[in-house]
Amino acid sequence: MEKDLKEYITPPIMLIVVLLAISLMFIFPVLNMIILGAILAYGIRPIAFRIQSKLKFSSISILLAMIIVLIPLILLVAYISFIISGFLVGFFSSNPNLDMDSVISQLSTYIPQNPFLDKNSIVPTIQSAGKSVLTYLVGKLGSFANITLDLFILICSVYYFVKDGDNCYNFIKSFVPKEYNDFFERTVESVEDVLKSIFYGHFLTSVIIGIFGAIGYSLLGYPYGIFLGVITGILQLIPIFGPWPIYWALAIMDAIGGNYPRVIVVLLFGFFLSLIDMYIRPAISSHHADIHPLILLIGFLSGPLVYGIVGFIVGPLILGITYAILDSFRKELQESK
Structure with a gap:
């Protein structure tokens, strides 16, 4: 064992490790x-x-x-x-005498009471x-x-x-040693499948849902229909959200305004968007890597905590690639038995 370690822990290897560590310190911020x-x-x-x-x-x-x-x-x-x-310029120009303290006070009446937050501390x-x-x-x-x-x-x-x-x-x-070339090439192929799965299965799905949303909201007569479709597509990228915040918000606004027929129609349309996602995403992703939704969910939620807004892309990709490498290594062990 000591002989094997001495073969690997040589002065050139130690120098390379030290230089890599120092280089990583410079690279890590970017x-x-x-x-x-x-x-x-x-x-x-x-x-x-x-x-x-x-x-x-x-x-x-x-x-x-x-x-x-x-x-x-x-x-x-x-x-x-x-x-x-x-929208903000139009809103404030049409309400020049708007009292923000009054607005916040009115909004606070709709906030559920919290035992740790009394009425005097809400505003x-x-x-x-x-x-x-x-x-x-x-x-x-x-x-x-x-x-x-x-x-x-x-x-x-x-x-x-x-x-x-x-x-x-x-x-x-x-x-890479010659005996591990097959493992390396298979790992690279798995990583490419993960990239294709996320690019096509998730980003392309979001684009399709966003287009459907823009067309549907515009036909239903909502102002800023294209904008609502764009936001729907962006929310579709985040598994915990999806399109439901948009169509539920529109339904609540219609209910407050008394437009009950459109409430029913927009909810049915929203359910349609959610349902077609269940068909479009697997249909596109099935041609590439099959990644468990929990992996992507953790990547989307934890990625921004580590890398900021870039983490929405980097997080799920890194976790997906890690999963692909582990899966490739697992297959390698099974074949060697």
């Missing part, structure tokens, strides 16, 4: 951007290669592919911001929470330099992972 860059590069590579078959210039093809993928995301964020800002508590949120947002604006650095690293990571992804794969594979 590790989430690097991981996200690798994930996005996986989806952008096919687009870049297709463009490259026409242009024959790899750098230009990669940049065009990144623009094609990022423009819809930028437009989506811009659209959501535009609608929300327009100050809400105001304190609002101030905390505003302080957090101001703090985020103050860290503009860090956000810019993260975005720069993300863009660079996407570019170089798309351009040199094969070289990175071959470099890692060169360290």
Whole structure:
């Protein structure tokens, strides 16, 4: 045993371990951007290669592919911001004498009584929470330099992972002993299946549900029907939510306004959205990896706690990839028996 350890614990190995540990200390603050860059590069590579078959210039093809993928995301964020800002401006302009303290006091009457929160402390508590949120947002604006650095690293990571992804794969594979090549290749295939399952089975499902929602809400006569569809698609990404908060909120608003026929219709439409999710998601995901919903749920909920908003993507992917590697190792052990 001691002889085996001496064969592995050599000065070059120790030097490599120390350097890797030091390097990880430098990389860790931006590790989430690097991981996200690798994930996005996986989806952008096919687009870049297709463009490259026409242009024959790899750098230009990669940049065009990144623009094609990022423009819809930028437009989506811009659209959501535009609608929300327009709504707030219209609301406050139509209510110039609005007393926020009075509004908060009225809202507090609808809050269920809590033995730890009496009537005299409800309003100050809400105001304190609002101030905390505003302080957090101001703090985020103050860290503009860090956000810019993260975005720069993300863009660079996407570019170089798309351009040199094969070289990175071959470099890692060169360290794998020959007797473990099959396990390594099977693990890589499992990881690709997980990525495809999450990309197609969840993001594509959210897009489809969002489109159905936008069409349905618009036909039912709701203002901002497209915006409601976009929010429905975003909520669909989070397993614990789905489309139900939107259609239940609309149903409650219609019930308060006395529009009872539309209450029934929007609830039926909402149940339809929830039901088609049960068919669309398995139909798309079944062609790739079969990931247990609990794994994705934990990833979606715990990811933002570790990596911030990026965790909504990184969390389920890391847990899914970990599951794929463990499953591949389990199959390897079963075959060796």
